[in-house]
Amino acid sequence: MTETQLLVTGRKKLRRLTDPAPAPAKRAGQSSSGRTIGRVFGYAALIVFAIGLLAPFAWMILSSLKSANEVFSVPIVWVPDTFVWQNYLDIWSKSNMLVWIRNTLVLAVTVTFLQVLTGSFAAYGFARMRFAGRDILFLVYVGTIAVPWQSYMIPQFILLSNLKVSNTLWAIILLQAFGAFGVFLMKQYYETIPEELSEAARLDGLSEYGIWRRIMLPLSVPAIASLSLLTFVNTWNDYLGPLIYLRDPNLWTIQLGLKSFVSNLYDTNYALLFAGLTISVVPIAIIFLLGQKYFVEGIATSGMKG
DSSP: OOHHHHHHHHHHHHHHHHOOSHHHHHHHHHHHHHHHHHHHHHHHHHHHHHHHHHHHHHHHHHHTTSOTTTTTOSSOOSSOSSOOTHHHHHHHHSSOHHHHHHHHHHHHHHHHHHHHHHHHHHHHHHHHOOOTTHHHHHHHHHHGGGSOGGGSHHHHHHHHHHTTOTTSHHHHHHHHSOOHHHHHHHHHHHTTSOHHHHHHHHHTTOOHHHHIIIIIHHHTHHHHHHHHHHHHHHHHHOOHHHHHHOOSGGGOOHHHHHHTTOSOTTTOOHHHHHHHHHHHHHHHHHHHHHHHHHHHHHHHHTTOOO
């Protein structure tokens, strides 16, 4: 091999060693392909989970438009041949639905208002006030979330009975007017608000109550919306509390009222029952859709500090 050939061969080898274009292009293509496959599997998993979550609701709504004999027909028929809209008229005429909805709405609105009021006010004290034992008291108070209600349900019932509020709506209101979760949620959000705003307000002569009302609350709309939504949904769907304390049929909530339809497995008109359940879900769905933006923002921001 001549000297010229050796030089040409050496240059080719050197060019192959110093030229990085082919290998990165291949790696980039592999990386992009991997991300695409991962995204496809992720979307597929989300679709499966969404179908599993929404299937019971779809079954409930479609069953509310069937006749009583079609609900549990074999083989299963998802879409009825004839939509029985009469079920939605019969549920109002054959039950005390209007009273049940009124009682449930009164409880849900009242409890939500009180929990937001007491939770935000107590959270301001834990987040901005300085006093001995504050952190320990907060941990003890928040620790009550882990205590199951069943463990103190009987003493609580005896206490409310002695106060002569059993078998009244006041029993449910007093039970749920205070909540450790609301205090925790609002405190975490308050700590994301710069304390310089409170210090400037104090220099201007604003009281602690004024700071809470005029500064902290307006800046905490996402957290308030999150707490309001969670409290409203929990109170609206509560079954055990009203079952224990509300014995008068005129005080029943919608959950207790619909339970009265279920006498036994064979005599129950499940199509009519599903119509009532669909009606009970509609207010929750509307409120959640309207407050979804603030709910997500409040939950996401409440875990941040600084």
